[in-house]
Amino acid sequence: PIASIRSRRVWDSRGNPAVEVDVRLESGALGRAIAPSGASRGTREALDLRDGGKAFGGKGVKKALAAVNDVIAPALIGIEAGEQERVDAAILALDGSPLKEKLGGNATVATSLAVLHAAAADSGTPLWRHVADRYRHTPSLPLPEIQIFGGGAHAGRRVDIQDFMIMVPGASSLDEVMEVTNEVYFAAGDIMASRGKIAGVADEGGWWPVFDSNEEALETLVSAIEKAGEKPGERVVISLDIAASEFGQDGRYRLALEDRELDSAAMIDMLGDWLDAYPIASIEDPLGEDDADGMEEFTRRFGERVQIIGDDYLVTNAGLVEQAAARGACNAVLVKVNQAGTVTESINTFDAAQAAGWRSIVSARSGETEDVSISHLATGLGGGQLKVGSFARSERMAKWNECLRIQDELGASAFVGGRPLAGTWWG
Ligand code: PGA
Ligand code: ZN
Numbered sequence: 001p002i003a004s005i006r007s008r009r010v011w012d013s014r015g016n017p018a019v020e021v022d023v024r025l026e027s028g029a030l031g032r033a034i035a036p037s038g039a040s041r042g043t044r045e046a047l048d049l050r051d052g053g054k055a056f057g058g059k060g061v062k063k064a065l066a067a068v069n070d071v072i073a074p075a076l077i078g079i080e081a082g083e084q085e086r087v088d089a090a091i092l093a094l095d096g097s098p099l100k101e102k103l104g105g106n107a108t109v110a111t112s113l114a115v116l117h118a119a120a121a122d123s124g125t126p127l128w129r130h131v132a133d134r135y136r137h138t139p140s141l142p143l144p145e146i147q148i149f150g151g152g153a154h155a156g157r158r159v160d161i162q163d164f165m166i167m168v169p170g171a172s173s174l175d176e177v178m179e180v181t182n183e184v185y186f187a188a189g190d191i192m193a194s195r196g197k198i199a200g201v202a203d204e205g206g207w208w209p210v211f212d213s214n215e216e217a218l219e220t221l222v223s224a225i226e227k228a229g230e231k232p233g234e235r236v237v238i239s240l241d242i243a244a245s246e247f248g249q250d251g252r253y254r255l256a257l258e259d260r261e262l263d264s265a266a267m268i269d270m271l272g273d274w275l276d277a278y279p280i281a282s283i284e285d286p287l288g289e290d291d292a293d294g295m296e297e298f299t300r301r302f303g304e305r306v307q308i309i310g311d312d313y314l315v316t317n318a319g320l321v322e323q324a325a326a327r328g329a330c331n332a333v334l335v336k337v338n339q340a341g342t343v344t345e346s347i348n349t350f351d352a353a354q355a356a357g358w359r360s361i362v363s364a365r366s367g368e369t370e371d372v373s374i375s376h377l378a379t380g381l382g383g384g385q386l387k388v389g390s391f392a393r394s395e396r397m398a399k400w401n402e403c404l405r406i407q408d409e410l411g412a413s414a415f416v417g418g419r420p421l422a423g424t425w426w427g
Helices: 062-076 084-095 105-122 127-134 174-194 214-227 264-277 292-302 318-327 343-355 373-381 394-410
Strands: 002-011 017-025 030-034 143-150 163-167 198-201 207-209 237-241 252-255 260-263 280-284 307-310 332-335 359-363 384-390
Touching: 002 062, 002 105, 017 062, 017 105, 030 105, 062 084, 062 105, 084 105, 084 343, 105 127, 105 343, 105 373, 127 373, 127 394, 143 174, 143 214, 143 394, 163 174, 163 214, 163 280, 174 198, 174 207, 174 214, 174 394, 214 237, 214 264, 252 264, 260 264, 264 280, 264 292, 292 307, 292 318, 307 318, 318 343, 332 343, 343 359, 343 373, 359 373, 373 384, 373 394, 384 394
Parallel strands: 143 207, 143 384, 237 280, 280 307, 307 332, 332 359, 359 384
Antiparallel strands: 002 017, 017 030, 143 163, 163 237, 198 207, 252 260
């Protein structure tokens, strides 16, 4: 049973306050987790509780820490850590607000994840194995989506599109993915430096670009893949997070970099042209979170050949996944535990996606820490894909490196390789 729950303020990769929770069991086992934090958030996702006011840009977490210590902890003491559903139901009952704004998604997710860690520690198994056993999933090492350039809300909106990423579905091991990514990442940096197109690194460790158009980013990414000795579209493919809700509303999309505005149909046509011209295997939030018709139309036109992921559009919500699947909008969901606010709701979303025949991509946030829970969740749930940001900065590398440690326990043959993308145009 849970003996004590304690929160503390720590600091995230952007230097902002974050909530860490320690769950101690009567056996002595300890579970610990830190809440991440997004910058391009969906309007329907769980809300972090922040103090407001002048200090720390209003991002203080005193109220969230108090919610853990004074409200959540007393209700959970004595419950078995293995009873994750009961724990999460108790948290939900205490909160009662639609977006968890009362206790704060940061308070709930750190607690919920820490309980999961404690249960794993108690059974003496690594978290990935505990998750696989507990939820009866077949574990597998995920295929990474790794960012090469940042953009959107993660790079001062220097380009409109948020994530320019690669996947290496043609690799036969996770080590091979890392090797290829290293080559592409530095090739991209070299090309940009030689053209005067680089301004440092963005929030998730990808290069901060100084491009004149969104397509220049795609062209440069293709050049980087070639410079790394790869033929684009073979072992290496491109993955994009358009994060269209950041620049689109009510069916109008404002591309600031190119000083033009597109309606939903023109946006779909532009992305369709990109799909024809570049080896893109996956695309996230191609339309805004309020543009369900656009999502449906985009999926109708391109769903056979490309993975279409809902992030802001689906906010790790099982009900929204079911609705979207029923109307044929998207064919994959991003799973961010802090969007849902509890482990149970996140896994329910994962399972809803699986039931719909969709793929799932476990994902980090742009504000991260040394917490590596998602490497374990991605492996234990066996969803096949993991999105963490780029190939630089330790809050990102910690997740990739944890996957390599898990590989040592699970065996290299558990790497899914290109299987999760089979059926897309390149597969
Ligand atoms: P966020 O962005 O963590 O800043 O919300 C990540 C994403 O859009 O996938
Ligand atoms: Zn996204």
